[in-house]
Amino acid sequence: MLQQIYPQVPHHFQYELNKDMQIAAAHFIPHEAAGKCTNIHGHTYFVNITVAGDELDDSGFLVNFQHLKKLVHDKFDHTLMNDHKDVFNDKNSNDFPTTEVVARKIWQIVQNYLDKLPNKPKCLQVFVRETPTSYVVYRPKAGNK
Numbered sequence: 001m002l003q004q005i006y007p008q009v010p011h012h013f014q015y016e017l018n019k020d021m022q023i024a025a026a027h028f029i030p031h032e033a034a035g036k037c038t039n040i041h042g043h044t045y046f047v048n049i050t051v052a053g054d055e056l057d058d059s060g061f062l063v064n065f066q067h068l069k070k071l072v073h074d075k076f077d078h079t080l081m082n083d084h085k086d087v088f089n090d091k092n093s094n095d096f097p098t099t100e101v102v103a104r105k106i107w108q109i110v111q112n113y114l115d116k117l118p119n120k121p122k123c124l125q126v127f128v129r130e131t132p133t134s135y136v137v138y139r140p141k142a143g144n145k
C-alpha cells in the first residue's frame with residue numbers, strides 16, 4: 001500500500017519530495033450526520049506529503065524526511081485525534097477530524113514548519129487514505145494559509 005502511485009500536482013519547482021507515512025490512530029466525528037462514525041474507532045491512515053522547492057538547504061535537503069515524520073507521524077501515531085486540542089475541535093465542524101480536515105491540518109503543520117526554513121519549500125499536496133476505499137487530497141489555494 002505504501003508504494004502506491006499518488007495523484008500528481010502540477011508545478012514548476014525543480015525539486016519535489018514525497019514522504020509516505022503510516023499512522024495508526026483513533027477518532028470520532030461529533031456530529032449526528034456521521035452515523036456510526038460518532039463512536040470512537042480506529043484507522044490505519046496512509047499519508048503522503050508532497051513538498052517542492054527550487055533551493056536546497058546547507059545539507060543538500062529540500063526538507064529532512066525525518067523531520068516530516070517527527071512532525072506528523074510521531075504526533076498522531078497511536079493517539080486519539082480528537083485529543084489533539086491544538087489541532088482539532090469537537091465544537092466546530094471545520095475542525096472535526098474528518099479525513100478532509102486531517103489532510104488540511106497536516107498541511108498546516110507541515111507548511112508552518114517549512115515557512116521557518118531558509119530555503120522556503122512549499123507543501124503542495126497532502127494525501128490521506130483513511131480506508132482501502134476512501135482517500136482525500138488536500139491542496140492549498142495559491143497564497144492560502
Ligand SMILES: [Zn+2]
Nearest residue numbers: 027037041043
Ligand atoms: Zn473514521
